[in-house]
Amino acid sequence: MTRPVFRFAPSPNGELHLGHAFSALVNAGMAERTGGRLLLRIEDIDATRCTPDFEAGIHRDLAWLGVTFERPARRQSKHFDDYRAMLDRLIADDLVYPSFLSRGAVRAAIAEQEAAGKPWPRDPDGAPLHPPMERVLSHAERSRRIAAGEPFAWRLDVDKACDTVGRSLDWTEWTDERMAASQHETAAPQAWGDVIIARKDVPTSYHLSVVVDDALQGITHVVRGRDLFYATSIHRLLQELLGLPQPTYFHHRLILDAEGRKLSKSLRDTGLAALRGLGKTPADIRGMLGFS
Structure with a gap:
């Protein structure tokens, strides 16, 4: 065993x-x-x-x-090489895209929509979702801007990623630290929008590195704070896209x-x-x- x-x-x-x-x-x-x-x-x-x-x-x-x-x-x-290898797979599968929008540009887009009386969608932590307009940039335009040295981050196209998986995702969640009972939780990765997967000069982010590390270290039980409960939806999606094993989870109370x-x-x-x-x-x- x-x-x-x-x-x-x-x-x-x-x-x-x-x-x-x-x-x-x-x-x-x-x-x-x-x-x-x-x-x-x-x-x-x-x-x-x-x-x-x-x-x-x-x-x-x-x-x-x-x-x-x-x-x-x-x-x-x-271990940046480990993360880079997984990022390259996502790039090859066209599941991530370079995002060039500055924080100021994002704030301006949000302000314009909210001024028109349209609420801007927000993630489970309350942060505004990233505007989706960069998804449709041509590959030529993306390559041109990268070659010009523009700063960018790699973002997950969460809609395309969910379509690629083609089914709903869930995970097993322990209900207490004594592991006396468990329940199934349904993942909702689209609630996070197009999260950052890596940056121009750092080939990873928290979301990517944590699922890669858990797989390479053979982690079977992820035990962390309740503040990361909703992020598990993104982690389950990345695990499915990259063919990584699924741990069980326990999100304990916060101090x-x-x-x-x-x-x-x-x-x-x-x-x-x-x-x-x-x-x-x-x-x-x-x-x-x-x-x-």
Whole structure:
């Protein structure tokens, strides 16, 4: 019988906080309960925000919490060739297109439509969908603009991708961390519009790299926060398009602050290192997170 494989996949763009601790501990607990393996993945494709110091902090914090994982950790920045190979397949199948619209141009298109009294569609996170007009650019025009050095991103043509799959998609979702029950969820990738799959100088994005990494690492159980529940629809679509295996999923509850807001690195919510400096112990952290 194949052992279950779990992963904790933080980005080294800030200090780990209580939300990360909860996710790491849930993954570790589920791996221990099932006799499975726990892997660490460093999601560092954003070279402008990710730093070696933050990466070292991840290792220090996990060691302090008592979360152990198989070594070596996978660092995404060392595996761009893996993502490029999958991107090239999507390009060859004409399922992605180069998008040249600037953020300002997108905002202008949205403002024009909304001024006319027509609401602009938004994704499950509340962000406006990308305008679809670039889907119809000719291949000659695309090639000309790329050769001219215009900045662009590769976007998934989600309608064409769904037509290529030709059927509805779903996934198996565990309903609690003890894996006592599961249910089927129906994917709705078109709710996201034409998401970014890669950029001109970085041959991947979160959506592409996460499904490629999960496949190459043999991940059988993806355990992550509820904020990523809806993104699973895009991941299931990419898995089908690229012939990648489908894990089962568990999207755990989020750790919120006193105002009910999700903890965030960008808002400098108290990190584990700071709590450690205040004298908190790993047992204190577990207690704060509701672990017995």
